[in-house]
Amino acid sequence: MTIMERTLAIVKPDGVSRGLIGEVIKRLEGSDFKIVAIKMLHLTKKQAEGFYDVHKGKPFFESLTDFMSSGPAVMMILEGENVIARYRELMGATHYKEAAEGTIRREFATDIEKNVVHGSDAPETAAFEMTYYFNNLEIVS
Ligand code: CMP
Numbered sequence: 460m461t462i463m464e465r466t467l468a469i470v471k472p473d474g475v476s477r478g479l480i481g482e483v484i485k486r487l488e489g490s491d492f493k494i495v496a497i498k499m500l501h502l503t504k505k506q507a508e509g510f511y512d513v514h515k516g517k518p519f520f521e522s523l524t525d526f527m528s529s530g531p532a533v534m535m536i537l538e539g540e541n542v543i544a545r546y547r548e549l550m551g552a553t554h555y556k557e558a559a560e561g562t563i564r565r566e567f568a569t570d571i572e573k574n575v576v577h578g579s580d581a582p583e584t585a586a587f588e589m590t591y592y593f594n595n596l597e598i599v600s
Pocket of ligand 1: 514519523553571572573574576577578
Protein backbone atom coordinates (compact mmCIF):
# COMPACT_ATOMS: atom_id res chain seq x y z
CA MET A 460 0.00 0.00 0.00
CA THR A 461 1.28 3.50 -0.78
CA ILE A 462 0.59 6.37 1.58
CA MET A 463 1.58 10.00 1.01
CA GLU A 464 3.54 10.95 4.10
CA ARG A 465 5.81 13.60 5.57
CA THR A 466 8.80 13.08 7.84
CA LEU A 467 11.46 15.13 9.57
CA ALA A 468 15.05 14.76 8.34
CA ILE A 469 18.11 16.32 10.00
CA VAL A 470 21.68 16.65 8.81
CA LYS A 471 23.31 16.57 12.25
CA PRO A 472 26.20 18.83 13.35
CA ASP A 473 28.80 16.21 12.31
CA GLY A 474 27.30 16.08 8.80
CA VAL A 475 27.23 19.87 8.49
CA SER A 476 30.80 20.39 9.76
CA ARG A 477 32.11 17.66 7.45
CA GLY A 478 30.50 19.22 4.37
CA LEU A 479 27.89 16.50 3.84
CA ILE A 480 24.76 18.65 3.41
CA GLY A 481 24.97 18.40 -0.39
CA GLU A 482 25.68 14.67 -0.31
CA VAL A 483 22.59 14.03 1.84
CA ILE A 484 20.34 16.29 -0.26
CA LYS A 485 21.57 14.65 -3.47
CA ARG A 486 20.48 11.27 -2.09
CA LEU A 487 17.11 12.62 -0.94
CA GLU A 488 16.32 14.15 -4.31
CA GLY A 489 17.68 11.07 -6.09
CA SER A 490 15.14 8.99 -4.16
CA ASP A 491 12.25 11.18 -5.33
CA PHE A 492 11.61 12.67 -1.91
CA LYS A 493 10.25 16.18 -2.15
CA ILE A 494 11.80 18.71 0.25
CA VAL A 495 8.84 20.85 1.38
CA ALA A 496 10.65 22.78 4.17
CA ILE A 497 14.28 23.46 5.04
CA LYS A 498 16.26 25.56 7.56
CA MET A 499 19.57 25.63 9.43
CA LEU A 500 19.53 25.94 13.23
CA HIS A 501 22.17 25.91 15.93
CA LEU A 502 20.15 24.34 18.75
CA THR A 503 20.59 25.31 22.37
CA LYS A 504 21.10 22.48 24.85
CA LYS A 505 17.51 23.01 26.07
CA GLN A 506 16.10 22.83 22.54
CA ALA A 507 18.04 19.60 21.89
CA GLU A 508 16.73 18.15 25.18
CA GLY A 509 13.16 19.02 24.18
CA PHE A 510 13.55 17.40 20.79
CA TYR A 511 14.99 14.18 22.22
CA ASP A 512 12.64 14.08 25.24
CA VAL A 513 11.72 10.43 24.47
CA HIS A 514 15.34 9.49 25.25
CA LYS A 515 15.44 11.37 28.58
CA GLY A 516 16.96 9.12 31.25
CA LYS A 517 18.86 6.95 28.80
CA PRO A 518 22.63 6.70 29.31
CA PHE A 519 23.39 8.51 26.03
CA PHE A 520 20.99 11.45 26.61
CA GLU A 521 23.56 13.94 27.99
CA SER A 522 26.12 13.24 25.35
CA LEU A 523 23.53 13.22 22.54
CA THR A 524 22.07 16.60 23.51
CA ASP A 525 25.59 18.08 23.91
CA PHE A 526 26.43 16.83 20.43
CA MET A 527 23.17 18.05 18.86
CA SER A 528 23.76 21.55 20.30
CA SER A 529 27.47 21.62 19.37
CA GLY A 530 27.00 23.29 15.98
CA PRO A 531 24.50 24.04 13.23
CA ALA A 532 22.22 21.34 11.85
CA VAL A 533 19.94 21.32 8.80
CA MET A 534 16.29 20.46 9.38
CA MET A 535 14.03 19.41 6.52
CA ILE A 536 10.55 18.09 5.97
CA LEU A 537 10.37 15.43 3.27
CA GLU A 538 7.22 14.41 1.47
CA GLY A 539 6.60 11.29 -0.58
CA GLU A 540 4.97 7.90 -0.76
CA ASN A 541 5.89 5.87 2.32
CA VAL A 542 8.63 8.43 2.97
CA ILE A 543 9.02 7.57 6.67
CA ALA A 544 10.13 4.00 6.00
CA ARG A 545 11.90 4.79 2.72
CA TYR A 546 14.00 7.56 4.27
CA ARG A 547 14.91 5.25 7.16
CA GLU A 548 16.13 2.74 4.59
CA LEU A 549 18.21 5.41 2.88
CA MET A 550 19.77 6.41 6.24
CA GLY A 551 20.55 2.85 7.38
CA ALA A 552 20.49 1.49 10.95
CA THR A 553 21.22 3.84 13.88
CA HIS A 554 24.46 1.97 14.53
CA TYR A 555 26.50 2.44 11.37
CA LYS A 556 28.17 -0.93 11.82
CA GLU A 557 24.76 -2.57 11.39
CA ALA A 558 23.70 -0.29 8.53
CA ALA A 559 23.31 -1.82 5.06
CA GLU A 560 25.90 -1.23 2.34
CA GLY A 561 25.32 1.99 0.42
CA THR A 562 23.28 3.71 3.14
CA ILE A 563 24.18 7.20 4.38
CA ARG A 564 25.19 6.00 7.84
CA ARG A 565 27.19 3.04 6.55
CA GLU A 566 29.16 5.34 4.26
CA PHE A 567 29.59 8.41 6.45
CA ALA A 568 28.83 7.78 10.15
CA THR A 569 31.80 7.62 12.51
CA ASP A 570 30.10 6.30 15.67
CA ILE A 571 26.65 5.44 17.02
CA GLU A 572 26.09 9.05 18.09
CA LYS A 573 27.75 10.93 15.24
CA ASN A 574 25.62 9.22 12.65
CA VAL A 575 25.20 12.19 10.26
CA VAL A 576 21.42 12.09 9.88
CA HIS A 577 18.21 11.73 11.82
CA GLY A 578 14.77 10.62 10.62
CA SER A 579 11.42 10.19 12.35
CA ASP A 580 10.59 6.57 13.09
CA ALA A 581 6.76 6.61 12.87
CA PRO A 582 3.84 8.88 11.87
CA GLU A 583 3.28 10.01 15.50
CA THR A 584 6.92 10.96 16.06
CA ALA A 585 7.05 12.62 12.63
CA ALA A 586 4.08 14.83 13.59
CA PHE A 587 5.79 15.91 16.83
CA GLU A 588 9.21 16.41 15.23
CA MET A 589 7.98 18.44 12.24
CA THR A 590 6.05 20.87 14.43
CA TYR A 591 9.04 21.17 16.80
CA TYR A 592 10.96 23.04 14.08
CA PHE A 593 8.42 24.30 11.52
CA ASN A 594 5.13 26.14 11.48
CA ASN A 595 2.60 25.85 8.64
CA LEU A 596 3.81 29.00 6.87
CA GLU A 597 7.27 27.43 6.46
CA ILE A 598 6.00 24.35 4.65
CA VAL A 599 5.25 24.57 0.92
CA SER A 600 2.48 22.52 -0.58
P1 CMP B 1 18.78 9.34 16.16
O1 CMP B 1 18.14 8.60 15.02
O2 CMP B 1 18.90 10.80 16.03
O3 CMP B 1 18.01 8.99 17.52
C1 CMP B 1 18.63 9.06 18.79
C2 CMP B 1 20.11 9.27 18.68
O4 CMP B 1 20.85 8.96 19.84
C3 CMP B 1 20.69 8.34 17.62
O5 CMP B 1 20.29 8.75 16.34
C4 CMP B 1 22.17 8.45 17.92
O6 CMP B 1 22.74 9.63 17.35
C5 CMP B 1 22.19 8.64 19.44
N1 CMP B 1 22.64 7.46 20.18
C6 CMP B 1 23.77 7.39 20.90
N2 CMP B 1 23.90 6.22 21.49
C7 CMP B 1 22.82 5.49 21.17
C8 CMP B 1 22.37 4.17 21.48
N3 CMP B 1 23.08 3.35 22.27
N4 CMP B 1 21.21 3.75 20.93
C9 CMP B 1 20.48 4.57 20.15
N5 CMP B 1 20.85 5.83 19.82
C10 CMP B 1 22.01 6.29 20.32
